[in-house]
Amino acid sequence: MTSLNISNVSKSFGSARVLEDISLTINDGEFISLVGPSGCGKSTLLRIIAGLESQDAGTIALGERAIDGVRPSRRNLAMVFQSYALYPHLTVAQNIGVPLTMRQLSHWERLPVVGRFLPGAAAKRRIIRAAVEEAARSLDIGHLLDRKPGQLSGGQRQRVAVGRALVRQPEAFLLDEPLSNLDAKLRVHMRTEIAELHRTLGATFIYVTHDQAEAMTMSDRIAVMMHGRLLQVAPPHEVYSDPTNIAVAEFIGSPKINTFPAEVAGDGTAIVMGAALGRVQNGYRGAATIGVRPESLRIGQPPGRLAGTLRHVENLGNEYFLHVEVDGLPSRVVARVGHDHAPFSLGAPVGLDWPAGRAHVFDQAGGQIGRVNGAVSPFVGVVNG
Amino acid sequence: MTSDTATTPVSVPRTGFPSIPWIELFKHAVLMVGALIVIAPFLVMVSTSFKSQNEIESQSGGFFGSQEQFVDHFCAANNPAEECVATPVIFNYSTAFTRVPLLRFLLNGVIVTVSIFVCQVIIALPCAYALSKLRWWGKNVVFGLVLFCLLIPIHAIAVPLYLLITKLGLLNTYASLIIPSTISVFGIFLMRQFFMTVPDDLIDAARMDGISEFGIVWRVMAPTAFPALLAFGIFSVVAHWNDYFWPRMVVTGNEMIYTPPLGMRVYQADLEGITYGPMMATATVIVIPLVIAFLLAQRRFIEGITLSGMK
Structure with a gap:
C-alpha cells in the first residue's frame, strides 16, 4: 500500500477549464473527501485518478510509480459509481466476480461453454467463487447472489457495487457520489457502513460528494474544491472552524454561515454597518466580510451588537433556527439556538450577539485574515450610528 | 396541496350507469378496421390454399372449402382416373412441395x-x-x-x-x-x-x-x-x-x-x-x-x- 500523489494536474474540456493546477497527496489508508458544488471538477479529478479521463498536464503517482497513461484496469484502483453501474444481464455473484474473472482467467478460459473444460479453469473459478462469497457475506448480501440487479432495491445494488470494488482488493477505493441515489434515511445508514468498512479494510478511500454532511461525517480529511481549484485540504473540524476562504465557510455547515459586509478601520477596528465589533489583530485594513456561524449567534434584547427583527422560526424539535432580518443586509441572518431558549414573538425587535473570537474576517478576495477579538463585550459599549 | 385533496374530483362511476368510454371505443374501432385491412390478404391466401380450383374460380365453399374429392386432370392424362382422386387441401400442399x-x-x-x-x-x-x-x-x-x-x-x-x-x-x-x-x-x-x-x-x-x-x-x-x-x-x-x-x-x-x-x-x-x-x-x-x-x-x-x- 502506498500514498497517491497528485501533482499539478490540469484539465480542460474545450475552452472550459475544469481543473487548474491541482496538487494533493493522499496518504495510505486515509479517507479523503473531495467536496464541492456540482461542476467544480471533483468528479473529473476522480476520473483522472481512475484513468478514465486523461489530464492535460501534471502527474498522478502511486507512491513513486507514475501511473499516467496506464489503463484503468492496471492501476489497481476500484471505483463505485453513482448509478452503481451493475451489469444488468449478470447475476449478483457474476457482477461481483467480473474484476476477478477478467484478471485471473485467460481469454480462452472466459469463453462461455468451452472455457469450463479447459484445464485449471474450474479450479480458478472455484477460487473466484469463494472470494465473491466472502465479499458478499461481509456486506450482508450473501442471500442475493443468484439474483439479477433488476430485482434488487437501491441499497442492495449499492452493496453489490461496493462488493465488486471490494473483491479485487485494490490499492484505493474511488467512490463517486455513491449515496446520492438513495433515500435520505438509507443514506445516513450507508454513511456509517462505509465509514466502518473503511476502518475494517484500512484501505485508502477517495470519496467524491457534493453533500458537505457526508464529507464531514466520514472523512479523515476534506478537500474542498470550487471552480476547478482546491481551496482547502484539512480535517473536518478544521475546515469547519477555521475555513481559509469565505467560499469554504459558506459551503461547509448547515445552515450556512452568516456574512456581514464590514470595514476594517485604520486602527484595526472591525465595523459592521456602523457598529464597532472589536479589533482585528492582523495588519489588514479596508473592506472585509465577517462570517459568524449560526450556532455562535445569540439572540437577546436589542440592541446587542446588531439590531434586527425576528421574522421566522424553524422548530427542529431539539433546536430552533431563528431568521432575523437586519436592516441593510440583503439576506436574513440565521441563528441556531437550543430548545430551552426563551419564547419568541415574531416581528419583535431582537439584538444579535456572538462570543469573542467567534467571528471570522475575510478580505475582499475571500481569504480569511483572522478573527475579531472581542474587545467589546456583549451588549455593552455598542457604538451606534 | 393538502387542502385540495378533499375537493379534487375523483373518477368514481356515478350511481348505476358506468359511463361509456367513447374515446377508447373509437380507438379500438379504428384499430380493428386497420387490423382487418392488414389481415384480409392473409385470410384470402390461407383460404385459397384450402380450396379446389373450381371452388376458387366460383368463389364458393366458404373459408375452408367443401374438401370434396376431385380428379386431377393433369395426372389423369397419363394415369388411371382412380389414382388421381385427391382432397383439395392435401393436393394443394403436396403440390407445393x-x-x-x-x-x-x-x-x-x-x-x-x-x-x-x-x-x-x-x-x-x-x-x-x-x-x-x-x-x-x-x-x-x-x-x-x-x-x-x-x-x-x-x-x-x-x-x-x-x-x-x-x-x-x-x-x-x-x-x-x-x-x-x-x-x-x-x-x-x-x-x-x-x-x-x-x-x-x-x-x-x-x-x-x-x-x-x-x-x-x-x-x-x-x-x-x-x-x-x-x-x-x-x-x-x-x-x-x-x-x-x-x-x-x-x-x-x-x-x-x-x-x-x-x-x-x-x-x-x-x-x-x-x-x-x-x-x-x-x-x-x-x-x-x-x-x-x-x-x-x-x-x-x-x-x-x-x-x-x-x-
Missing part, C-alpha cells in the same frame, strides 16, 4: 437470412458503440453519413451493385445474395439510438474491471441491448426472407440457390394456367416461419422498438 424443391428453397432462405443477420450484427454493434460512446474526431459527420445512407433506396444502386457482383463473377452464388446486405445502416442507427440510453458509468465500470473495448461491445453492450437486437433481427430477417427484387436480379439460372419468394415464380404462368391452390399453399408455407418467429418474439420485439430496455 413436389412441383418445386420448396424445402430446399426454405433452407436457402434460412442460410441467406441468418448469414445476412450475423454479418449485420458483427458490423453494426461496433459501429453503433463507436458512434454512441466513444469520442473521436469526425464522429458527427460519420453519423450524418449513416443517416444519409438511410435515405438511399436499394433500387437506386441496384444496377451498379449488379455490375459489381457480375464482374466479381459471383452471379448465382450465395455470396451474391448475402454480400450486398451485410452492412445495414438501419441496424447501425437503431443500435446507436439504443446504446445512447446505456449509462456511461456502465462502460466506465467495465473499463475499470479490465474489459477491453471490443469486450465491452460484446460482453456488456450486446446483452444489454438484447431487446433492440431482437427487434432488428425481426426487421432484417423479414426483409430478406421476403425479398424478391434482389434475388431475382442475381439468381438467374441455378434453381438450387433460389430463395423462397423465387419459388413462387413457377406458378406465374404455365401450361395449365394459374393454379391458385398450390400457389397459395406455397405462399402460406413461406410465411409460416416468419409468423411463428414473430409470435415467439412479440413481447421483446415491442420492447425493442420502444427502446425501453434499461430503465
